Amino acid sequence: MKKLLILMFCLLPVFAHAGEAQDMAKDPVLEKRMIGLAEKLRCLVCQNESLASSHADLAEDLRREVRELMQKGMSDQEIMDYLVARYGDFVLYQPPVKSYTMLLWFGPFALLFVAGLGLVMQLRKRRETVPEANLTPEAHQRAAALLNEEEKS
Amino acid sequence: MSRFLLPLVIFIVLAGFLFVGLGLNPREVPSPLIDKPAPAFALPQLHNEQKNFSPADMKGQVWLLNVWASWCVSCREEHPVLMELAQRNIVPIYGLDYKDKPEDGKMWLARGGDPYVLSVMDREGRIGIDYGVYGVPETYVIDKQGVIRYKHIGPVTQLSLIEKILPLVAELQKK
Numbered sequence: 001m002k003k004l005l006i007l008m009f010c011l012l013p014v015f016a017h018a019g020e021a022q023d024m025a026k027d028p029v030l031e032k033r034m035i036g037l038a039e040k041l042r043c044l045v046c047q048n049e050s051l052a053s054s055h056a057d058l059a060e061d062l063r064r065e066v067r068e069l070m071q072k073g074m075s076d077q078e079i080m081d082y083l084v085a086r087y088g089d090f091v092l093y094q095p096p097v098k099s100y101t102m103l104l105w106f107g108p109f110a111l112l113f114v115a116g117l118g119l120v121m122q123l124r125k126r127r128e129t130v131p132e133a134n135l136t137p138e139a140h141q142r143a144a145a146l147l148n149e150e151e152k153s
Numbered sequence: 154m155s156r157f158l159l160p161l162v163i164f165i166v167l168a169g170f171l172f173v174g175l176g177l178n179p180r181e182v183p184s185p186l187i188d189k190p191a192p193a194f195a196l197p198q199l200h201n202e203q204k205n206f207s208p209a210d211m212k213g214q215v216w217l218l219n220v221w222a223s224w225c226v227s228c229r230e231e232h233p234v235l236m237e238l239a240q241r242n243i244v245p246i247y248g249l250d251y252k253d254k255p256e257d258g259k260m261w262l263a264r265g266g267d268p269y270v271l272s273v274m275d276r277e278g279r280i281g282i283d284y285g286v287y288g289v290p291e292t293y294v295i296d297k298q299g300v301i302r303y304k305h306i307g308p309v310t311q312l313s314l315i316e317k318i319l320p321l322v323a324e325l326q327k328k
Contacts, residue, residue, distance in 0.1 A: 044287035047179060057252065058287055061278045086285040088185040 034067050037076050041066075041083065042091050050093065184285050184304045191218070191295050192283040196273035199250055199258055206247070206273045208299055215325045217246045217318075218293040219269070219309075220281065222253045223261035225289040231308035232265050238314065239268035244322045248272030251281050251289050294318060296325045 035052050041062075043054035051059050051066075062083070069079045083091050095101050135143065186192075195207040208218075219235065221228045239246055248269035250258040255274055262272070275281055284293065285304075294303040303321055305313060 044182060058278070061282060065279075065282055085185060086282060087287065088182055088285070090182045 030067065030070055033076075034063060034070060037066060037079060038063055040093055041080070042093055044087055044091065051091075180288060181306050182287070184301075186285055186293075186301050187304060189301060191293065191299050191301050192280070194273075194275075194280045194283065196249075196275060196280060199248070199255060199262075199272040199274050201271075202255070202274075206271060208295065211245075211247075211295065212299055213297050215244055215297055215322055216295055217244055217322075218249060218284075218295060219246055220249045220251050220284070220286050220289050220291045220293075221272075222251045222289050223257040224253065225251075227308045228290045229265075231290055231310070232268070234309050234311060234314065235268040236266050238309075243319065244326075245270045249280065249284075250274050251286060252276065252278045292318070294321055294325070297328065 038052035039050050041051040043049045043051050043056055043059040043062075045056035045058050046054050049056075049059075051062055066079055066083075069082060074082070080092065089095055089098075095104060097105055191208045193208060195205040198204050198206050235246060238244070246269050248271070250272045252275065255276075258272065258274070262269075278286075284291075288306060290308055292305040292309050293301050294305075296302050302325060303317065305318065309318065
């Protein structure tokens with residue numbers, strides 16, 4: 001009994017054969033175009049994967065759909081609009097510039113601007129607060145000598 | 154003192170954003186189909202394959218379209234809720250058996266009970282794509298003019314019925 005079980009387990013890998021994804025269209029040019037477009041689209045099931053790389057059932061269906069729409073002669077933009085009409089802007093990896101995506105698109109630049117402004121103001125303030133050192137000519141010479149020494153070493 | 158005020162404010166704002174983000178469900182993607190006419194289809198009925206059902210048949214009625222499948226685990230969770238809702242006779246529930254084998258679908262309904270007036274078969278998931286289905290179960294509230302008014306993603310719960318779906322149905326039925 002035990003031996004039989006062991007034998008059966010040893011045979012398990014025979015059935016564990018993984019087939020290639022049967023996803024290729026007969027037309028390689030079309031397939032390439034489909035993959036190119038699918039890379040710009042998000043799979044809604046595994047949300048951080050593109051439609052091109054996802055193995056979810058829905059992604060396969062959507063790739064089939066995209067392929068068929070391409071065969072019908074629709075342009076990439078038309079296909080994207082087709083999918084957005086069904087799944088929303090979320091399917092696009094690059095969200096369109098709209099009133100409610102302004103913050104997303106321009107927020108980082110606004111932050112950079114504010115930070116830059118803050119930095120400039122801070123530097124100006126510091127220049128005002130650090131007093132110009134009043135040195136006697138001798139002290140000046142000594143300082144210059146020390147600095148030169150530093151440079152030579 | 155004021156040295157610490159600004160970082161503190163920034164921290165609180167950031168923490169606020171993150172806290173709100175914690176409560177959001179990333180699976181709930183807002184549907185662009187809300188307030189749009191329900192996409193047309195004519196699909197064979199699960200229990201009577203010779204006959205088709207089409208959303209146009211439902212003009213003048215408020216109804217629910219529930220996307221389900223025998224392979225869908227969360228559907229098991231919502232099934233008792235739908236059964237109870239069907240018994241209360243408030244709103245007709247129609248099923249879209251999504252990417253399923255008819256035998257499996259029928260068996261599933263025979264075992265757990267059938268809350269649907271009827272179910273249609275979307276074997277290849279094409280109608281699912283038209284409705285923007287990405288995770289079964291999903292439930293659509295469709296009004297008398299055939300316009301989608303609400304989409305519920307994930308299993309319908311008693312809470313979602315009481316809070317959202319039933320009040321909306323009652324309001325739409327009055328119109």
